Amino acid sequence: MWEEKIELHTMYDFDYTLYRLSYDPMIFLQRDERLVKIPVVFDGDYHIVTVQAIGTTAKPSFIVRSDSEEYKDQIISRIFDLFQWDRELEKIQSHFQQTNLDKLFRDYPATPIVRDFDLYYCLMKTIIHQQLNMKFAYVLTTRFIEQFGEQVDGVWFYPTPEKIANLQVEDLRKLQFSGRKAEYVIDTSKKIAAGELNLEELKDKTDEEVIKELVKIRGIGTWTAENWLLFGLGREDLFPKADIGIQNAVKQYFGLERKPTIEELEAFSSGWEPYRSFASLTLWRSIE
DNA sequence: AACCAGGGAAGAT
DNA sequence: ATCTTCCATGGT
Numbered sequence: 001m002w003e004e005k006i007e008l009h010t011m012y013d014f015d016y017t018l019y020r021l022s023y024d025p026m027i028f029l030q031r032d033e034r035l036v037k038i039p040v041v042f043d044g045d046y047h048i049v050t051v052q053a054i055g056t057t058a059k060p061s062f063i064v065r066s067d068s069e070e071y072k073d074q075i076i077s078r079i080f081d082l083f084q085w086d087r088e089l090e091k092i093q094s095h096f097q098q099t100n101l102d103k104l105f106r107d108y109p110a111t112p113i114v115r116d117f118d119l120y121y122c123l124m125k126t127i128i129h130q131q132l133n134m135k136f137a138y139v140l141t142t143r144f145i146e147q148f149g150e151q152v153d154g155v156w157f158y159p160t161p162e163k164i165a166n167l168q169v170e171d172l173r174k175l176q177f178s179g180r181k182a183e184y185v186i187d188t189s190k191k192i193a194a195g196e197l198n199l200e201e202l203k204d205k206t207d208e209e210v211i212k213e214l215v216k217i218r219g220i221g222t223w224t225a226e227n228w229l230l231f232g233l234g235r236e237d238l239f240p241k242a243d244i245g246i247q248n249a250v251k252q253y254f255g256l257e258r259k260p261t262i263e264e265l266e267a268f269s270s271g272w273e274p275y276r277s278f279a280s281l282t283l284w285r286s287i288e
Numbered sequence: 289a290a291c292c293a294g295g296g297a298a299g300a301t
Numbered sequence: 302a303t304c305t306t307c308c309a310t311g312g313t
Contacts, residue, residue: 126294133293136311178309180297221296245294284294 002072003065005054006080010088011110012060014053016285017083020114025138026145026156027117038117039157040078042071048155049075051083057110060085082115084234092278099271104253104282111282115234119199120192121145121158122232126224127184128177143175144185164189184219191217199232207235230277239276241265249283 014034021027021036028037034053039046047068055061066075080086089110096105116122128144129137148159148167164186172182191197197217202210207229214225223242230238240246247259250268254260260268272279 129294131293131295131308132310133312135293137294139311176310180308181310184296219296223295227294240294243294244292248294 001067007061008085013057013110017114025142028155037155039155092275108282108285113234116231118158119232123228126227161189161192165193236277237274239269239280245284249287
């Protein structure tokens with residue numbers, strides 16, 4: 001067992017991160033302790049990494065703990081990457097002070113990108129969440145992980161694509177997946193298991209290239225590709241205009257009579273680049 | 289009971 | 302290419 005204290009050189013609202021993570025019932029959280037346990041897999045070996053906040057938003061610091069000395073550097077690097085601790089949120093904040101979202105960012109400052117812990121899980125979760133209300137969507141992802149994942153010391157490790165690739169549609173229908181959704185999940189997992197789709201390799205491509213490749217897959221549309229880029233890879237310039245939550249948040253913030261059209265969203269969002277992901281996150285946050 | 293939900297595919301134009 | 306319809310399933 002090792003532990004490492006980490007101090008950031010930027011502001012970071014980790015309590016908001018914990019709040020966002022608390023939506024996912026399969027994540028091991030102790031919010032009063034400001035602590036989260038993260039499943040990390042290296043070379044097929046399971047590691048549990050504990051991240052605990054001990055600082056403030058203005059002066060954030062953390063204690064990171066895990067067991068494997070061998071992977072210590074990789075684990076710390078992964079945690080930095082996951083929580084984007086290198087990012088200077090002050091820059092984002094000042095960028096939006098010069099836009100039509102100035103009030104929004106004053107009300108909800110320094111919202112970090114909260115990534116999912118695993119690229120494959122993120123993609124499955126995003127497909128599962130298509131067109132479902134959040135409550136039921138999380139019921140489905142919870143059943144998915146309970147049924148096909150593995151729990152170690154209270155921490156859930158996500159199913160592998162290989163395992164899901166071997167399922168039948170009926171296996172997921174039992175969990176109240178629609179037949180169509182079950183096909184999307186299984187067929188996409190088959191592509192990954194067969195090596196036709198490599199999520200790790202998409203890290204090296206631009207947003208546009210990733211969207212173009214993912215949208216070819218049956219069951220993945222623009223919304224899913226954009227959300228995967230944002231919550232999977234943690235990319236900074238996504239604005240999912242088809243998203244109902246984004247539409248409702250824009251309606252509320254700008255005081256519209258009805259939900260905005262795609263064209264109206266285009267117009268409102270001019271000037272938000274190249275950090276539109278932070279606009280999206282902060283808009284979602286405003287209606288939580 | 290009707291409409292909604294952090295969409296997408298398939299069909300029609 | 303773009304618009305319309307249908308698909309599934311629970312929540313409010």
